Amino acid sequence: MSHKAGFVNIIGNPNVGKSTLMNAFVGEKLSIITSKAQTTRHRILGIVNGDDFQVVLSDTPGIIKPAYELQSSMMDFVKSAFEDADVLIYMVEIGEKALKDERFFEKIKNSTIPVLLLLNKIDVSEQGILEEQVQYWQEQLPTAEIHPISALQNFNVKEVFMRILELLPEAPPYYPKDQLTDKPERFFVNETIREKILQFYKKEIPYSVEIDTEEFFEDEDIIRMRSVIMVERDSQKGIIIGHKGSALKRVGVEARKDLEKFFDKQVHLKLYVKVNKNWRSDPNQLKRFGYNQG
Numbered sequence: 001m002s003h004k005a006g007f008v009n010i011i012g013n014p015n016v017g018k019s020t021l022m023n024a025f026v027g028e029k030l031s032i033i034t035s036k037a038q039t040t041r042h043r044i045l046g047i048v049n050g051d052d053f054q055v056v057l058s059d060t061p062g063i064i065k066p067a068y069e070l071q072s073s074m075m076d077f078v079k080s081a082f083e084d085a086d087v088l089i090y091m092v093e094i095g096e097k098a099l100k101d102e103r104f105f106e107k108i109k110n111s112t113i114p115v116l117l118l119l120n121k122i123d124v125s126e127q128g129i130l131e132e133q134v135q136y137w138q139e140q141l142p143t144a145e146i147h148p149i150s151a152l153q154n155f156n157v158k159e160v161f162m163r164i165l166e167l168l169p170e171a172p173p174y175y176p177k178d179q180l181t182d183k184p185e186r187f188f189v190n191e192t193i194r195e196k197i198l199q200f201y202k203k204e205i206p207y208s209v210e211i212d213t214e215e216f217f218e219d220e221d222i223i224r225m226r227s228v229i230m231v232e233r234d235s236q237k238g239i240i241i242g243h244k245g246s247a248l249k250r251v252g253v254e255a256r257k258d259l260e261k262f263f264d265k266q267v268h269l270k271l272y273v274k275v276n277k278n279w280r281s282d283p284n285q286l287k288r289f290g291y292n293q294g
């Protein structure tokens with residue numbers, strides 16, 4: 001039997017719906033999703049397996065011009081997604097005109113691998129605007145194949161997946177057929193907590209936070225987790241904790257609910273807050289938290 005396999009890497013500006021699309025393809029919530037830009041900080045694999053195919057999707061951070069070391073590492077993940085792609089998905093949202101860093105656009109333009117340009121969020125656009133947008137992108141990237149979609153409402157997502165299968169080469173699987181992702185369990189604990197922080201706190205707070213799950217212990221009927229929320233400054237610690245601990249408690253309760261769904265098991269989650277001065281500008285700290293190209 002012939003078998004198709006390959007890497008399909010999703011890139012684009014922040015907040016266009018890259019993670020929403022990957023989760024829709026995989027059918028699991030592997031990547032966290034929020035209405036804020038720079039939600040995704042890592043390159044996260046989502047593997048879709050069939051009897052005669054294996055599609056290895058990569059969700060990547062939104063493209064930005066880096067202002068500090070963490071963001072440079074995030075852009076290294078995006079660069080790496082150009083290197084091993086068999087198919088490149090360039091996602092834009094309705095109304096968007098250009099990448100936040102145009103050097104990446106040059107890379108897409110010069111790409112020798114197939115590019116699928118997915119025009120996302122068409123559920124919030126009118127027909128006239130959609131046609132105008134398709135024409136605009138056709139002029140910008142004549143070699144790309146354009147597909148209007150709604151990742152959120154699962155519109156045209158299956159059709160795009162079928163097209164990906166056509167484009168993939170004949171190859172044996174890269175990962176075991178029961179594997180869903182490349183990330184360990186603790187990563188998903190970190191990300192679930194960070195999602196709540198993105199949702200509940202304002203301004204700079206979510207961008208100053210990193211999570212480190214120090215304990216993950218699976219018992220017969222419960223998983224016990226202990227995670228540290230790291231902030232950059234003392235004042236941020238107080239904000240995370242909130243009046244009499246109420247804000248932190250809310251993070252814990254909401255994260256636990258999601259983790260119980262994700263692991264399909266009862267969860268006990270303990271949260272601590274620590275100040276780790278300027279962690280996001282410190283290459284050694286960043287390495288420890290997995291922001292390096294190994």
Ligand SMILES: Nc1nc2c(ncn2[C@@H]2O[C@H](COP(=O)(O)OP(=O)(O)OP(=O)(O)O)[C@@H](O)[C@H]2O)c(=O)[nH]1
Pocket residue numbers: 013014015016017018019020021032033034035036037038039040041060061062063120121122123124149150151152153
């Ligand atoms: N209306 C609409 N909203 C969408 C669609 N797809 C995603 N969104 C919303 O857009 C926001 C961003 O979605 P994400 O999937 O987190 O976007 P992203 O590109 O991964 O963002 P970063 O990780 O920050 O780069 C969320 O509020 C989603 O619910 C869509 O098809 N239609």
Ligand SMILES: [Mg+2]
Pocket residue numbers: 018019020031032033039040059060061062
């Ligand atoms: Mg994302």
